[in-house]
Amino acid sequence: MAMPWSFSLQVTVPSLKSPTSYNQCSSFNTNVRCQSANEMIQGVEFPSRVGFLGLGIMGSPMALNLLRSGCDITVWNRTKSKCDPLISLGAKYEASPAEVASACNVTFAMLADPESAFDVACGPNGAAKGMAPGKGYVDVSTVDCVTSKSICKHVKDRGGAFLEAPVSGSKKPAEDGQLIFLTAGDKPLYDTVGPLLDIMGKFRLYLGEVGNGAAMKLIVNMIMGSMMATFSEGLLLSEKVGLDPNTLVEVISQSAIGAPMFSVKGPPMVKSQYPTAFPLKHQQKDLRLGLSLAESVSQPVPIAAVANELYKVAKSRGLSEEDFSAVIEALKGS
Ligand SMILES: NC(=O)C1=CN([C@@H]2O[C@H](COP(=O)(O)OP(=O)(O)OC[C@H]3O[C@@H](n4cnc5c(N)ncnc54)[C@H](OP(=O)(O)O)[C@@H]3O)[C@@H](O)[C@H]2O)C=CC1
Numbered sequence: 119m120a121m122p123w124s125f126s127l128q129v130t131v132p133s134l135k136s137p138t139s140y141n142q143c144s145s146f147n148t149n150v151r152c153q154s155a156n157e158m159i160q161g162v163e164f165p166s167r168v169g170f171l172g173l174g175i176m177g178s179p180m181a182l183n184l185l186r187s188g189c190d191i192t193v194w195n196r197t198k199s200k201c202d203p204l205i206s207l208g209a210k211y212e213a214s215p216a217e218v219a220s221a222c223n224v225t226f227a228m229l230a231d232p233e234s235a236f237d238v239a240c241g242p243n244g245a246a247k248g249m250a251p252g253k254g255y256v257d258v259s260t261v262d263c264v265t266s267k268s269i270c271k272h273v274k275d276r277g278g279a280f281l282e283a284p285v286s287g288s289k290k291p292a293e294d295g296q297l298i299f300l301t302a303g304d305k306p307l308y309d310t311v312g313p314l315l316d317i318m319g320k321f322r323l324y325l326g327e328v329g330n331g332a333a334m335k336l337i338v339n340m341i342m343g344s345m346m347a348t349f350s351e352g353l354l355l356s357e358k359v360g361l362d363p364n365t366l367v368e369v370i371s372q373s374a375i376g377a378p379m380f381s382v383k384g385p386p387m388v389k390s391q392y393p394t395a396f397p398l399k400h401q402q403k404d405l406r407l408g409l410s411l412a413e414s415v416s417q418p419v420p421i422a423a424v425a426n427e428l429y430k431v432a433k434s435r436g437l438s439e440e441d442f443s444a445v446i447e448a449l450k451g452s
């Protein structure tokens with residue numbers, strides 16, 4: 119049975135998994151759905167109006183992919199100018215999160231941190247004010263479990279449904295619709311927004327109670343932050359002992375510890391280049407939240423704790439807005 123916040127469009131939805139299919143979408147009229155020759159999904163149920171709050175590095179391409187696939191999108195961002203490219207492609211605009219939520223059946227939020235996610239959802243003009251029975255709120259920001267549960271409560275107090283759905287994957291996966299969604303919360307809402315998650319991502323997981331998605335995301339990023347820190351040490355050590363760090367990257371890529379992160383970030387790191395995909399300040403935030411999660415269950419995480427200190431040093435050296443791979447700079451100069 120269709121949930122109250124959805125309706126059946128009975129249309130053909132494109133697979134947006136390759137940049138080629140983006141290029142085939144020449145019209146951004148929200149009534150027109152682009153079609154790709156392969157991987158068509160028939161009769162998909164979409165929420166009729168979709169809101170998107172937070173158009174930073176991640177939110178912008180995610181909202182763009184929804185727009186390009188024909189969703190009726192309404193956007194809001196604290197810095198309004200970031201809405202303009204989407205508005206010029208056919209997105210609607212509302213002046214506050216509350217107004218977006220009020221105008222839409224389902225509203226996504228992609229905010230920087232727990233404070234901004236809470237404020238945008240539950241502040242004076244927050245999305246919760248626009249929630250009502252039959253509406254859904256999907257928070258895709260990386261936050262801690264306590265914040266997520268608190269946002270959930272505010273949404274539910276207004277009669278809405280809530281799903282936390284933090285993503286794994288960075289700027290490029292967001293652009294390519296290749297994100298991984300780690301969701302938890304109201305299952306009917308998960309089922310309703312599934313087709314939207316499939317436009318933005320390649321894989322989704324439903325983990326049950328609110329807090330489980332946030333915890334999974336923080337654990338993944340705690341590991342990632344530690345991996346990047348030790349990779350940085352290895353690159354610098356290889357250079358100091360007279361080895362070519364690019365050769366180290368190559369060796370790692372062929373070995374059991376090979377990971378796309380090392381192959382993609384390694385070569386620019388060797389050249390001291392850190393084009394921002396995942397801001398260092400967000401990686402440090404995730405380590406901080408991961409440590410707090412570990413503390414809450416008395417789990418020792420000494421490696422992550424040391425890695426966190428390194429990111430704090432990098433931040434103090436003015437590297438917050440650089441890519442998190444710039445953490446290597448914190449190890450230089452001795
Ligand atoms: N970049 C990445 O690779 C990934 C990031 N994430 C997570 O996704 C989230 C967003 O990341 P990303 O897009 O990179 O971050 P950005 O810093 O690019 O964007 C942050 C967004 O939050 C908004 N914001 C910040 N503070 C406030 C506030 N006080 N009130 C209202 N809005 C605010 C910004 O608005 P404004 O434009 O006005 O500053 C912007 O829209 C973070 O939680 C991050 O950890 C998850 C996976 C990958």
Ligand SMILES: O=CC(=O)O
Nearest residue numbers: 285286287288396
């Ligand atoms: O949160 C960052 C990511 O790359 O995932």
